[in-house]
Amino acid sequence: MPFGKHETFYLREGWLSKGLAAVSQNPRIFREKDAPVQLGIGRNMVRSLSFWMLATGLAERTKDERRVLVHTLTPFGQMVREYDPYLEDEGTLWLVHYHLACSRDQATTWYWFFNHFAPTLFDKETFLTELGQWVIAQQDGQNVSPRTLKRDFQVLLRTYLPGERRRSPEDTLESPLTQLGLLFPVDKATYRLSQPPAERIPPLVMLYVLLQERPGQPRPELSLNLLQALREPMSVGRVFNLSAAALVELLQRLERQHPEYAVRMVRTGGLDQLQLPSVTPADVLTAYYQQQ
Numbered sequence: 690m691p692f693g694k695h696e697t698f699y700l701r702e703g704w705l706s707k708g709l710a711a712v713s714q715n716p717r718i719f720r721e722k723d724a725p726v727q728l729g730i731g732r733n734m735v736r737s738l739s740f741w742m743l744a745t746g747l748a749e750r751t752k753d754e755r756r757v758l759v760h761t762l763t764p765f766g767q768m769v770r771e772y773d774p775y776l777e778d779e780g781t782l783w784l785v786h787y788h789l790a791c792s793r794d795q796a797t798t799w800y801w802f803f804n805h806f807a808p809t810l811f812d813k814e815t816f817l818t819e820l821g822q823w824v825i826a827q828q829d830g831q832n833v834s835p836r837t838l839k840r841d842f843q844v845l846l847r848t849y850l851p852g853e854r855r856r857s858p859e860d861t862l863e864s865p866l867t868q869l870g871l872l873f874p875v876d877k878a879t880y881r882l883s884q885p886p887a888e889r890i891p892p893l894v895m896l897y898v899l900l901q902e903r904p905g906q907p908r909p910e911l912s913l914n915l916l917q918a919l920r921e922p923m924s925v926g927r928v929f930n931l932s933a934a935a936l937v938e939l940l941q942r943l944e945r946q947h948p949e950y951a952v953r954m955v956r957t958g959g960l961d962q963l964q965l966p967s968v969t970p971a972d973v974l975t976a977y978y979q980q981q
Contacts, residue, residue: 691795695740713770717759742760743795748762765784765974784894784974789848802820804927811879820838848867884932890929892943899965900965900973908965913962915963940954940963
């Protein structure tokens with residue numbers, strides 16, 4: 690489980706668009722000696738951008754014809770590159786957040802925060818204590834440097850929370866994910882994880898997540914109960930921090946706006962069971978972007 694691969698740089702506005710264009714033109718871009726010149730950012734930022742492209746699910750590492758590791762766009766990345774290359778659509782930001790929150794193998798702290806911690810209120814001490822204990826439990830007693838976890842805490846905050854102090858021109862660029870309104874400061878030391886209203890999330894984006902156990906892995910069965918959809922790791926309820934009422938409202942909007950993709954809710958054995966449409970996540974994603 691990796692930590693601190695962001696080189697202490699939070700995701701900046703425009704970085705993912707830059708990465709999409711660069712990787713589509715040159716899969717070896719992050720191996721090039723003049724990558725800082727080509728990308729117009731510092732060398733450490735180049736490594737950070739490489740991390741963010743992987744962590745947000747827009748790119749993956751593959752081997753080229755010389756068996757050298759390079760970056761290539763994922764199907765999700767190709768879709769965003771084609772339909773929303775500048776990440777202007779808020780649905781794209783929710784999708785980027787979904788992939789980031791499920792990126793256990795790249796951004797472990799983000800995965801833990803949304804899928805296992807998910808507090809209403811928290812402060813730095815609580816965050817680091819809970820994360821440290823979870824890491825020890827997951828890694829059979831192995832520890833991670835407290836300094837590394839502190840850096841992850843700061844970068845995660847800046848991923849979702851606009852900064853107050855600007856120390857350099859680069860720091861005037863906020864993270865695009867601040868637009869989602871998932872984090873708010875309560876006071877100088879306490880933060881709140883917000884439940885977004887249902888109208889902020891496009892129903893097809895919700896369905897795209899609902900159809901998968903994790904990014905790139907469709908559910909083997911086209912049914913799950915409402916509690917699973919709300920609480921299991923990497924579920925739509927977890928990654929978007931949805932209330933039960935918000936999820937039900939999203940399902941109702943989906944049926945009204947896209948009846949061909951409706952999710953049926955039936956009561957079975959005392960549980961609300963969701964019957965998913967027989968459609969692939971890729972089909973839903975294509976439908977979403979073609980309708981935008």
